[in-house]
Structure formats: C-alpha cells, structure tokens
Amino acid sequence: MPLELIKEVNGVPQVEPLTKLQKVHFRSLQPGCDYSGKYVQGKLSHISSLTYGGNRIATLNVGLQEQENSNSDINTINVSFFGKLAKDCAKVFYKGDTIAVAEFIVLSSSSTSRDGEHCLVLKAFEDLQSTVYVYVKSVRGFSTQSVSLVPASHYAYTPLNKLKAGMIVNVYGVVKFFKPPYLSRGTDYCSVVTIVDPSDAKLTCLLFSGNYEAHPMVYKNGDIVRFHRLKIQIYKNETQGINSSGFASVTFEGTVGAPITPRTSNKCFNFTTEDHKMVETLRAWASSNILLSSTLVKLCDIQPMQYFDLTCQLLGKAEVDGASFLLKVWDGTRTPFPSWRVLIQDLVFHGDLSDIQRLQNLTVDILVYDNHIQVAKSLKVGSFLRIYSLHTKLQSLNSENRATSLALEFHLHGGTSYGRGIRVLPENNSDVDHLKKALECASLTANQCSDDTCQLDYEDSFPSSSGSVSIYEEERCQQLSATILTDHQYLKNSQLCTILKQKAPQQFRIRAKLRSYKPRSLFQSVKLRCPKCHSLQEVPFEGDLDIILQKGAAKTPNTKLQNASLYESKIWTTKYQGGRKVAIHFVKNNGNLPLSNDCLILVEVLGIVPLQHVFVMTFTLDDGTGVLDAYLMDTGEFFHIAPSEILNSDDLQQSMDTTMDMLCPPGTKIDAYPWLECFIKSYNVTNGTEQRICYQIFDTTVADDLT
DNA sequence: GATTAGGCTTCG
Numbered sequence: 107m108p109l110e111l112i113k114e115v116n117g118v119p120q121v122e123p124l125t126k127l128q129k130v131h132f133r134s135l136q137p138g139c140d141y142s143g144k145y146v147q148g149k150l151s152h153i154s155s156l157t158y159g160g161n162r163i164a165t166l167n168v169g170l171q172e173q174e175n176s177n178s179d180i181n182t183i184n185v186s187f188f189g190k191l192a193k194d195c196a197k198v199f200y201k202g203d204t205i206a207v208a209e210f211i212v213l214s215s216s217s218t219s220r221d222g223e224h225c226l227v228l229k230a231f232e233d234l235q236s237t238v239y240v241y242v243k244s245v246r247g248f249s250t251q252s253v254s255l256v257p258a259s260h261y262a263y264t265p266l267n268k269l270k271a272g273m274i275v276n277v278y279g280v281v282k283f284f285k286p287p288y289l290s291r292g293t294d295y296c297s298v299v300t301i302v303d304p305s306d307a308k309l310t311c312l313l314f315s316g317n318y319e320a321h322p323m324v325y326k327n328g329d330i331v332r333f334h335r336l337k338i339q340i341y342k343n344e345t346q347g348i349n350s351s352g353f354a355s356v357t358f359e360g361t362v363g364a365p366i367t368p369r370t371s372n373k374c375f376n377f378t379t380e381d382h383k384m385v386e387t388l389r390a391w392a393s394s395n396i397l398l399s400s401t402l403v404k405l406c407d408i409q410p411m412q413y414f415d416l417t418c419q420l421l422g423k424a425e426v427d428g429a430s431f432l433l434k435v436w437d438g439t440r441t442p443f444p445s446w447r448v449l450i451q452d453l454v455f456h457g458d459l460s461d462i463q464r465l466q467n468l469t470v471d472i473l474v475y476d477n478h479i480q481v482a483k484s485l486k487v488g489s490f491l492r493i494y495s496l497h498t499k500l501q502s503l504n505s506e507n508r509a510t511s512l513a514l515e516f517h518l519h520g521g522t523s524y525g526r527g528i529r530v531l532p533e534n535n536s537d538v539d540h541l542k543k544a545l546e547c548a549s550l551t552a553n554q555c556s557d558d559t560c561q562l563d564y565e566d567s568f569p570s571s572s573g574s575v576s577i578y579e580e581e582r583c584q585q586l587s588a589t590i591l592t593d594h595q596y597l598k599n600s601q602l603c604t605i606l607k608q609k610a611p612q613q614f615r616i617r618a619k620l621r622s623y624k625p626r627s628l629f630q631s632v633k634l635r636c637p638k639c640h641s642l643q644e645v646p647f648e649g650d651l652d653i654i655l656q657k658g659a660a661k662t663p664n665t666k667l668q669n670a671s672l673y674e675s676k677i678w679t680t681k682y683q684g685g686r687k688v689a690i691h692f693v694k695n696n697g698n699l700p701l702s703n704d705c706l707i708l709v710e711v712l713g714i715v716p717l718q719h720v721f722v723m724t725f726t727l728d729d730g731t732g733v734l735d736a737y738l739m740d741t742g743e744f745f746h747i748a749p750s751e752i753l754n755s756d757d758l759q760q761s762m763d764t765t766m767d768m769l770c771p772p773g774t775k776i777d778a779y780p781w782l783e784c785f786i787k788s789y790n791v792t793n794g795t796e797q798r799i800c801y802q803i804f805d806t807t808v809a810d811d812l813t
Numbered sequence: 814g815a816t817t818a819g820g821c822t823t824c825g
Binding site (some may be wrong): 293 | 816823
C-alpha cells in the first residue's frame, strides 16, 4: 500500500508496520545513498497545494519537522510526492500530522536555505515502492478496532444525474436493489447494487472482487452506500458503475435515527462529519421520497405464493441430492400453514435434531438449488442468515383427509434474478438483535409447550371437528385455506359484517367458508359470455347453431356506419345465401381513395361475435360475522379448468365435482368446511328504483393440487 | 491482465 493510515489510541499506534524498518534521522541523510528498508518520520510543518508540472504529473511538496530528542533543535526537510501518491496524500495530509516515509530517494535541492546551507529534498513515487504512513487519532464511537479514521477528507461526491461515461467518481446513494455477492463464472464474486439519490437519477453498479468481504455490506434495500473510485460506463444506453482500481465502499443502515455505524472491510477509510451529514440527509430524503416496499417478512406473515426475504437462524442442513440442499431454519414465529418436511432419514444431517424436534412447527424446511448449493454447504449451523427472494408454494400432500394435506414449500430457486441468494448477517446487525430476542422468547414458549404436552404434530392432528381442540389447533384450523390469492396479498382481511355496512364500489380481502353455492348442476353453471357487451347466454345445442347463424346473416349492415369521412362504403349483395348484404369500406388516404392495390379494405363483421365460455356461480360466503352472496365468473383462473372443455370431458366434470365437494363438503357441519381466502369487489346494481350492492370474486384461485 | 455480469423470479 503506497499510503497507509495508522490509528492511534491515546497516542499509541494500534499497528506498527514500521518495526521491521530502520529509522533514519534527517541530519544523517545524504544525496544518492541507498535508503531501502529505512524510513524518516516527522510532523507536517507545511503542505503545498497539488501542482501539475509541464509533464502533467501531480506534485505535492511538504515540509517535515523532526525533533530527535526533547533538547535538540528542530530539523526540517522538504519532501516531494509525485503522481497518484501525491494526489492521495493531498487528500489526507493535515498540518501537524505525523507521517513516516519509506523507500525514498534523496537529492540535493537547487535552492539553498536561509543560512546558506545546501538543502536536501526527499522524493517519493508510487512506482519507486514508496510508502507513506499517516498517524491518525481515532474517533470514538466505532467498535471496529482495525479501522483507521482520518479527521477530514477532501472527497467530492458527484450527484448521480451528473455522471458521464469515462468518469471515475465518488458517489453516495440509497440502495434500491441489490444482489448479494455471488460467484461469477470468472475469477471473482460479483455483486450488483442499484442506488438512487436526490438528483432523481438511478445507477446500477457492478462490483467484482475475488475477496467476498471487499463487496459492499448491503443487507437490505434502503441501506446507504458510499463508493470511492467508481468508474462510469455505458451499457445498453444507460450509465453503469463498475469498480475501478482502488475501489472502496462503506455501507450504513438507512433507518432514520439508527446509529451511523460504517460497515466496511477496509482497514483504513475516511470518515468525517461530512459523511455523517450525508448519511443523515440521504436517510431523511429516502424516508419521504422513495417507496421501499419491504420484502422482509416473518414466517407468521407469509402467503401461500410469495417471494420474500427471510431473516432467520440456521438450525440444520443436509445435502439432499446433487440438485438440492436442505436448510432447516426458524425465526421464532409460526407459519400460517405447516411447513413441508423433507425426508432426512437417509441423509447426512448437520445440526441438533433433538433441538429441532423440540421446536417442531417453529422450524421450516427450505430447499436451495443450483448455484446456492455451494453457499448453503459453507453455512455454519447456528449462524444468522438472510435468504433473499425465497419462494413459497402451497401444496397438498397425498392424504386421505383433504384438509390435512396443505403444506408450505420453501424454495430458493437457482440463479440470481431479483437478488436471489443467501447472506450471513453479522452478530452485531440490528435485525439479528431483534431476531435473537424473538428466538429466545419462542424457545421458552416451546419448552413450556412440550412440558405441558400440548405440542401437536402437524402430521396427525389436523383438523378435528370435535369441540375439544386446543387453542392452537383451532387457530391453525382457521388459517388453512383451500383458495389462495393471486395478487394484493398485502391487503388485510375484513370481516363480512363490516363489509355489509360499507358503500360500493370497494375491494376487500376476506376469509370465509362456502356455506352453499348455486347452481348445483355443473351444466347450468357454464354460460357463454359476449366479451363486447358482457351479456350472458345459455350454451346452445348444436342443432340450434344453424338458426343462430342464419339470424346473424339476415341482419342488414348498419347504415349509420357507412360513408364516414375516413372511408367510402359500398353494399355488396351476395348471389347465394339468400341475397345477403355485406358492407365494404374503402379507407381514404388524405381524403382521396388510393389505387386499388394500395387501398385498405374493411369488411364489416358478418353478424357473428365470438363468445367466451365461463363458469357463472353464486357463492354464499360465511365468516361467522356475516353472510354474503358473491358472484363468481370464471374463465378458467379460479378452478384451473377450461369452461369451454368441461362439457365434453367426463374427467374435467369429475374434477370439478371433487373441487366443489372439497370447498363445500356435503353431509358435514360448516365447522369442518375449509376456509377460503378471497378477494371480493362490491358494486352497485340498480333495478328500477331499487339499488343494491352486489359482490364479485376476483384474483382468487383454488389452491394448487386441490383441483 | 482479462474475465466475470450487465437487476426483471422456478418450474425442483
């Protein structure tokens, strides 16, 4: 390192890189001698500004004072630094600082001192392997001992909207998106960090380093990063940042009011009150100007089909096969659906199984695939993780009792899209602090629970229609759902009694049971719907089709649509088909009719509008607080069955019957019915003078594999 | 010393 900062605490250097070198006093310096392995040390008495000579090489001249011992005189010598070293030194030197210089050359200066003596000058270049050490006093309040801090900096930060290709800049920004470091196909880890700043510009940065720790320590969106020596280039017509030589990063938590603690693996870095202010400014700006929808979700809040980031502790791990790896984790909360269980009896399992057994339904099984397997293998049991873009999927297991068959699968799919990956969080992370507390608390509860033998196995205890179910079981019973939402999962549930009091139009998320439905006959529920006018018709028998087509053909083209300003119209009478009339429109170009070869010709629709098959049903929904009828119009999304095909397929009809029996089991009390999570929208219907509110189901689907 | 990847969900 050509420039190193040595932190001093109470005047004692925390690292002593100079012990292997020999100190030389100023008075013994002679021009032309070999000073390899030696160094000089002194206080900066003056610092020139950075100059560029005729050769365009940066030069910095300083005066260095040495006092050999308390009685001797003060000796001064001039030292010149050149090139990049001069620029770097200019940023960190302050008058009065103690510095040391190793690997230098001594020349006699052309100028003379005041007493007429010939002066010496030390010259230091990076190319000469010169190293400059700067002693800096530590700033209190930072825990990392190895970090050296300088009291002020000369770094300038470029707003993101001022970046141009070719620049090497220092920038600050709020993290909007990131990919945690992952092994590239080349030699390095790669990470991606997209930042924004108050200039309203966005910059995606690509960072490569073979050293994992050298990557920005970004843990979540909203974190604030400072990049030094970032190169700007153009990719796909957009500016892009990439690490250039000497790249360095510091990351801060983005929460307003949180302690401003720099995260970096760099031994030496610059941190000033300016940086402090910058972080505070960006935090304040981000809190009111950018929407960072948090994907950090606790297990108790997860949805059946969702991508989210999970902060958890690793309890165990096992290689399942070449293609997947199991991670058993927990976050102290219980999932709304039981986690699937990956069979581990034939696997080499790392972790305390008795502990996992004790925590039972507080743990979840995650399968990670492809590129994540290597990372998963290296994880230490007990470590705190954040798993990014984890995917949940609700599955039914093969079981006699349909209601017991729901289980949540957790997948970390291959690839790095959407920042998919795993990162170990350090113990001092504030989210880890919270997690640890939650785990302690949950662990105590789990102990009590097993002592009281109230613990239940998901596999054999659910559901029960008897009245004597435990509170927990009852709670889980309510949480099971035979339908899932395809969107708007962030909405909170509303009770039917509340919805019934509200005005229309509105949208609600509900959890209710299907008390009954109409029509009971499948054939009556399939209708034809006109996508143009939204009218519904019965599905005609084949024999009636000819009559319908003939009626359509008998209609005369609408005269109001003829000879508009954009086209000329002609009516063509067919020779056959009973002299049927067809309107043809010739589209004009600038008011004139083009030659026939170039003319756009429109033939008016021939009396036929393609209709769409739909399921139309009325669901009577009951959540215990109220009952309402909701209209279901499904073109295939709800039941996963094409309404156009069902009339010709015995299998599909059977499948539909099974689904309906599952949603609304015949011969059973409503207590045992499954819960349905649905979105409904309310709307006003006017019939003469009477106005009423109706409800329609939307963005809801029957859970996978229940169909 | 160049290369890596260059946000934009798997399909297990």
